[in-house]
Amino acid sequence: MAKPLEQEIGTFERERARLEREHGGKFALVKGDGVVATFDTFANAATEGLRLFGDEPFMIREVGAPAPRLSVGTLYGHRHADPSRTP
């Protein structure tokens, strides 16, 4: 069984060099084997993706963004905090 968004990820990788050259910092909306458009904000890409494709799969990825990093403290400290303490 194919992983969800596998086709869209392949499309992005195929187009990555061009996207980074021409649309760095923008949000690419990808459906199937095509890049639909790029947008200045994630919210705009999300709105357009929902308008065009509804509940069908589509991908939104920031062009040229590095892989996110979670601080070690984030999950370690989070998992070991007292869950009963809320403000």
Next chain:
Amino acid sequence: MPTHRVPHSSDARGVTPQQVLARSGPRLQLEIRALRRDWAGSPVTVWALIDTGAAESCIDEALAGTLGLKLIDWSGMTGIGGPAEHPVYMAELRAPALAWSLKDRLYGVRIDGEPPVILGRDFLASCVLIYDGPGGSITICA
């Protein structure tokens, strides 16, 4: 710019607000709901941990499933267990106290505890956060 102060209260065990803030971290109450074209998911209200050490905001994968958040990407992410691939969802986040809302990405991670949402520096990019350790409170302007 709307401003909201979140006092971290003393508890029955005699723990001071300063200690609560230091131990639990700065937290903000949020409403989260799925983004869909034809229906709006019911929002769920949760406490979120504000983590200046995290680049991106995250949600517990179990909560993402309960909310029916839409998968919009997969991403490599480095955390305590080293690099791993995580789902990326889209959601609407709303902080009622700040009259602030945003359609944004949330990275799915296994949190195993409360609070089930981590707000990273992507959230803070649009905020001013004041951490008052001696006072046991935080103030957020968004």
